[in-house]
Amino acid sequence: MLHVNDNFLKLPGSYLFAEIARRIKVYQQEHPEMNDLIRLGIGDVTQPLVPAVVEAMHKAVDEMGTPEGFRGYGPDYGYDFLVNAIREGDYAKRGIDIAYDEVFISDGAKCDVGNIQELFSEDAVIAVTDPVYPVYVDSNAMAGRAGDYVNDRWNRLVYLPCNSENGFVPSVPDRPVDVIYLCYPNNPTGTVLTKAQLKVFVDWAKQNGALIIYDAAYRAYVTTPDIPLSIYEIEGAREVAIECNSFSKTAGFTGTRCAYTVVPHEVKGMDAQDNAVELNAMWKRRMSTKFNGVSYPVQRGAAAVYTPEGQEQIRKIIAYYMENARVIREGLTAAGYEVFGGKDAPYIWLKVPEGMGSWEFFDVLLDRCHVVGTPGAGFGPSG
Ligand code: PLP
Numbered sequence: 001m002l003h004v005n006d007n008f009l010k011l012p013g014s015y016l017f018a019e020i021a022r023r024i025k026v027y028q029q030e031h032p033e034m035n036d037l038i039r040l041g042i043g044d045v046t047q048p049l050v051p052a053v054v055e056a057m058h059k060a061v062d063e064m065g066t067p068e069g070f071r072g073y074g075p076d077y078g079y080d081f082l083v084n085a086i087r088e089g090d091y092a093k094r095g096i097d098i099a100y101d102e103v104f105i106s107d108g109a110k111c112d113v114g115n116i117q118e119l120f121s122e123d124a125v126i127a128v129t130d131p132v133y134p135v136y137v138d139s140n141a142m143a144g145r146a147g148d149y150v151n152d153r154w155n156r157l158v159y160l161p162c163n164s165e166n167g168f169v170p171s172v173p174d175r176p177v178d179v180i181y182l183c184y185p186n187n188p189t190g191t192v193l194t195k196a197q198l199k200v201f202v203d204w205a206k207q208n209g210a211l212i213i214y215d216a217a218y219r220a221y222v223t224t225p226d227i228p229l230s231i232y233e234i235e236g237a238r239e240v241a242i243e244c245n246s247f248s249k250t251a252g253f254t255g256t257r258c259a260y261t262v263v264p265h266e267v268k269g270m271d272a273q274d275n276a277v278e279l280n281a282m283w284k285r286r287m288s289t290k291f292n293g294v295s296y297p298v299q300r301g302a303a304a305v306y307t308p309e310g311q312e313q314i315r316k317i318i319a320y321y322m323e324n325a326r327v328i329r330e331g332l333t334a335a336g337y338e339v340f341g342g343k344d345a346p347y348i349w350l351k352v353p354e355g356m357g358s359w360e361f362f363d364v365l366l367d368r369c370h371v372v373g374t375p376g377a378g379f380g381p382s383g
Contacts, residue, residue: 005142005144007141007142007143007144007146008142010141010146010148010149011138011141011142011149012149015134015138016134016374016378016379017041017042019378020041020042020362020372020374020375020378021041023362023363023366024037024039024041024366024372027366027367034370036370037366037370037371037372038369038370038371038372039372040328040371040372040373040374041372041373041374042374043187043249043346043347044254045248045249045252045254045321047252047317047320047321048252049251049252049253049256049301050251050252050305050310050313050314050317051309051313052304052305052307052309052310052313053251053252053301053302053304053305053310053313054301055304056300056301056303056304057297057298057300057301057304059300060296060297060300060301061297063296064296064297071296073292073293074293074294074295074296074299075293076284076287076288076291076292076293077101077103077104077105077284077287077288077293078103078104078105078260078293078294078299079105079296079299079303080100081299081300081303082105082260082299082300082302082303083100083103083105083260084100085302085303085305085306086098086103086245086260086306087100087103088306089305089306090229090230090245091230091232094229094230094233096230096232096233098232098262098264099264099265101280101284102262102263102264102265102280103260103261103262104260104261104262104263104283104284104287105258105259105260105293105294105299105302106258106259106260106261106287106291106294107257107258107259107291107294108246108248108257108258108259109215109217109244109245109246109248109259109261110135111259112244112259112261113133113135113136113139113181113213113215113244114135114138114139115139115286115290116213116242116244116261116283117139117140117143117145117179118143118286119269119279119282119283119286120143120145120178120179120211120269121178122143122144122145123145124145124178124179125145125156125158125176125177125178125179126140126145126146126156126157126158126177126178126179126181127157127158127159127160127173127177127179127180127181127210128157128158128159128160128180128181128380129159129160129161129162129170129181129182129183129186130159130160130161130162130379130380130381130382130383131162131188131189131349131376131379131380131382131383132181132183132379132380133183133187133188133215133379134378134379136181136183136213136215137154137157137380140157141154145157152377152381153380153381158173158175158177159380159381159382160172160173160180161381161382162186162189162191162382163382164338164340164351168186168189168191168340169193169197172200172201172204173204173210176208176210177208177210178209178210178211179210179211179212179213180201180205180210180211180212180213181212181213181215182198182201182212182213182214182215182231183214183215183216183217183218184198184214184215184216184218184228185216185218185219185221185222185227185344185345185347186218186341186345186347187217187218187345187347188347188349188374188376188379188383189340189341189347189349190325190340190341190342190343190344190345190346190347190348190349191340191341191344191345191349192222192224192227192344192345193227193228194226194227194228195226195227195228195233195234198228198231198234199234199235202231202234202235202236202237202240202241203236205240205241206236206239206240210240211240211241211242211267211269211279212231212237212240212241212242213241213242213244214230214231214237214241214242214243214244215243215244216229216230216231216243216244216245217244217245217246217248217249217259218249218345218346218347219245219250220249220250220251220314220318221249221318221321221322221344221345221346222344222345223322223343223344224343224344227344230243231243232262232264238264238266238267239264239266239267239268240267241264241267242261242262242263242264242267242279242283243261243262244259244260244261244262245259245260245261245262246258246259246260247259247302247305249346250305250314250318251302251305251310251314251317252314252317253298253301253302256298256301257294257298258294258298258299258301258302261283263279263280263283264280265278265280267279267280269282321346322342322346324346325341325342325343325345325346325347325348326342328342328348329341329342329343329348332348332350337350337351338350338351339351349376352376357375357377358375358376358377358378358383359375359377361373361375362374362375
């Protein structure tokens with residue numbers, strides 16, 4: 001009989017969001033009258049796609065229905081029009097030069113941040129901030145790099161705690177690591193790093209031969225001037241960082257699916273003979289083998305985000321989400337809670353009452369207020 005990948009069996013319980021969904025289901029079965037829950041349990045969007053995107057997608061579908069406009073498989077790494085819109089709109093405009101073949105269009109940042117670990121050796125040492133978006137941890141655990149899950153932590157992972165004591169600014173690792181995952185603006189804490197704080201990580205990675213996987217899925221939510229929207233705003237980052245971005249939170253694409261990852265040519269690893277290898281070439285090989293591209297209408301929709309109308313329309317939607325964040329942040333503060341985030345990210349991170357666990361608080365919030373939150377414990381030991 002087949003030997004399965006035992007690493008899957010080491011994963012604790014169910015994936016966080018599946019457990020939240022399970023608890024909601026149980027609650028609703030016990031309270032069938034309760035069908036107007038406010039669901040803040042997963043970072044999903046609620047507002048429809050903006051008109052510029054819808055129009056572009058309609059047009060693309062019409063094109064596909066004509067002999068001249070029909071397209072089959074697209075380019076493995078994305079259509080020129082979207083790659084160039086990204087290079088211009090997200091980078092060149094901010095003085096960052098990203099080459100055409102350094103951008104890889106995909107169907108989600110979750111897939112990219114989950115799949116990128118295929119490029120690392122089996123024994124690579126991984127550091128994550130704590131709390132952390134669970135995909136970085138679980139994808140490495142599935143590959144056997146996290147060790148064993150003992151007392152609520154993986155014994156081969158290096159955790160970089162982020163809490164109110166350190167102002168949610170992680171320290172660089174206190175031992176050698178090969179990869180550091182950073183997510184800013186941060187899910188789940190809603191906090192950001194300044195350029196100077198991010199530079200500390202870039203410098204450390206350069207000095208220690210480490211790679212940074214930088215997840216900037218929430219970059220569109222930054223309102224404070226001078227907070228970096230891309231790690232490539234930091235000098236030297238092209239040598240050490242891969243950046244993942246998504247249209248999910250920028251333009252409501254959670255159900256439409258489009259994202260991209262930037263792998264600069266300077267980012268290198270070492271093969272078994274100690275030769276330097278470009279991760280860009282490896283990621284190209286991986287994408288062309290395991291991925292067949294995002295659909296043409298969806299890429300047209302994503303490109304429309306960069307038009308003046310698209311930009312104007314998504315700005316309004318982001319302002320709407322940030323207004324919700326303000327209401328929640330100020331409401332919780334007035335109710336006596338200590339809260340973080342909600343200024344440059346849509347997430348609010350709150351300290352639960354003394355003596356209460358985060359799952360316990362989750363249940364109380366659901367039961368008393370009919371609000372679904374996300375328990376901090378699902379994001380790592382510091383959660
Ligand atoms: N990265 C972070 C930090 C996220 O919070 C999310 C979604 O919640 C994703 C990536 C997933 O993005 P996508 O919808 O592009 O897969």
